[in-house]
Amino acid sequence: MSTIAKYMDVERHSQPTSPLYTQCNACNLCVSFSEGNRINACLDESIKQQKTIGRGEYLFKEHRPFKSLFSVRSGAIKTYAETSNGEIQITGIYMPGEIIGLDSTNTDAYNCSAKALELSSVCEIPFSHLENMAAKNPALQHHFFALMSEEIQRSQSLTLLLSKKSAEGRMACLLIDLSKRLQHRRLSGTTFRLPMTRIDISNYLGLAVETVSRVLTLFQKNNIISLKGRELILQEIPTLVEMANHNH
Amino acid sequence: MSTIAKYMDVERHSQPTSPLYTQCNACNLCVSFSEGNRINACLDESIKQQKTIGRGEYLFKEHRPFKSLFSVRSGAIKTYAETSNGEIQITGIYMPGEIIGLDSTNTDAYNCSAKALELSSVCEIPFSHLENMAAKNPALQHHFFALMSEEIQRSQSLTLLLSKKSAEGRMACLLIDLSKRLQHRRLSGTTFRLPMTRIDISNYLGLAVETVSRVLTLFQKNNIISLKGRELILQEIPTLVEMANHNH
């Protein structure tokens, strides 16, 4: 527990009640780290730095120098890449406890842009420090490989979704995915607010905005969900799961 | 250069002329490693193990215990995941010099199956050994993070392709991608043999087989490519590049 340690108890006591922090007692990376390894350890606070960014603001932009990973503490962040002809593709939606930037560790520049979908707070972790620490701590190194592997899988899931599922299936997948991630943070998996606009959803799912709107309307007509603006209630999760598993 | 080293010169001299080994002087991982880091170093031969697998044979199957990564020495390997309802999605086509299994380092089981598209030889590297070595060698650790990051990017490229491109665009992307990877190995990027069937292509690109066939026929009619069976000649690479960059 040497240089890494502490922080967890400090924060656990300073923010015991806020729902935003049920999952994030300290830096999310640390929690993630300690959970994954069943080790009560945490990154040294000296290498971390908290930051708040407003809705629509950038955490970083594509092609800018890559220096740090970011762990989301609250809010939601989207990452996206830009094609040669200016179109963008959202590559991920990151919620509290999740780590941004793992796809850029092989270059000197970020491979995507990261923008806040709502007011968010993040924890910045310089990658060089992390590498140094990982070199000294095999458990941390192992955890890092695991995190990156998970990121590959996340992306592959999206691939499968885009390749094999209908518009309804894609939408169902997204809703189920969001629900699960919220539940993992011990928040409600049935009643929540969509973190993104229909436009972002359409981009992420590879559909036209109109299609997203139509599918959501259909879901509502069938009483599978209830939706007002971005406020969402999943009324028939089993049906959604079934639709999510069903392919073209 | 301690425990890691040697091998490169040994193999470089023993197989100087075979085109299959122009890129792979020793274990591909090592070459990749030494290239990436501009270090003349290589994994200790004691932890490696070569293997040959015939066309259609499995390198490993999904859900089986994860123990090793594999570096392709010759041939071509596809990886694919199976959905709950039995459909499969090809997640990657691996050619010499590329590494398979990076998406499974967070679990005890492989997350996909790997099957040889043609007679192939691979180099098996137990992951636990690699982790141990990486812990002792910061440069190797760094290289590993880079490899995993590249794998994330590869998957994200596929996501973009599936999300934004038409059938023609997808096919063009695949051909250009294959061409580039062959060129990277100093093989011809204009005349080569498709490593996979039309069925594999269709699955990988998220299209129906018939669509793949139609697009290839169209490309031939427009004299963009020449194709007999799997023998391919790219006649108008600039046109292909343009089509690959063009979205829906």
Added chain:
DNA sequence: CGCGCAGTTGAAAGTTTTCAAATGCAGTGG
């Protein structure tokens, strides 16, 4: 030689996109 599977081609069907138009919502400035 024939079986089985890969590949091709045509026509119809289906899904999603595109285009167009209207509504709603939020922030801004008068």
Added chain:
DNA sequence: CCACTGCATTTGAAAACTTTCAACTGCGCG
């Protein structure tokens, strides 16, 4: 406080693209 403006969202109808279904050809192998 209200009108105004810009964007998000919804809805309808037509257009476009891809899939599905069906049939046929070709190739490799026992």
